[in-house]
Amino acid sequence: MTVAARITADLAKFFNTGDFATAVSYTPASAAARSINVQWYEPYEYSAPAEIPFENSGPAVLARTSDVSAAKQRETIVKTAVTYYVIAVHPTGDGTTFLLLSKQ
């Protein structure tokens, strides 16, 4: 079994809150809010409206696709009382999905 296959089979371990993950409140477009475990990222993000450089951030979560299978733009994720809006949905093809987020 390849390492990739083992990771995919053992995906739950990557979403343990005691290890790599954190719990957030995810509200789908047409369902009630629920808690899901995600890996949280907030790297530096370069923005340049009208070619003017701005130090933005690029919050994103890696979630199990089964938890966000019908994710859409403008759905919300709340982490530590801050609401983030989904601005892009990118399935990775290995059972996980990246949700790119914005505070606006």
Added chain:
Amino acid sequence: MSDSRRQLLVDAVRTRFATILVSGGYETNIGAKLFEWRVTELETADLPALNFRDTRNVTEQKLSHIHQHALEFEADVLTAGVSETPKQIRKMIADVVKCIGVDRTWGGIAYDTDPKEDVLGMDQAGLIAGGARIKFVIKYRTRSFNPYSPQ
């Protein structure tokens, strides 16, 4: 040591742009976060910001003793994390244009100022960021090959 006419113009632009405040009759306070030739990325704490630079200067020989200059400026305005971002950027553009028009000779250093173009842009990541680049040209004269001396 004296400053060149170009330096005097840049100083005049900086002084004038610093007056873009709501208390001064403008719609925004971009004069409070004013930068000259800032080349590093703007941060959230810097916003709303106005960053200006003198870029290209085109000189023509007029008669035998006069240089006529067209000094191009860019004024960048930027904000992020606010509501109605495009509307705010349009206000900033209007404030810069209004400010330039207060005195097109910049205290008599130039003989005129011409508008050029402005470009508005938006981007969204963690915050919605909006900006615009406003270009204008200040026209002034010096003695030939003497940047320190008025015509």
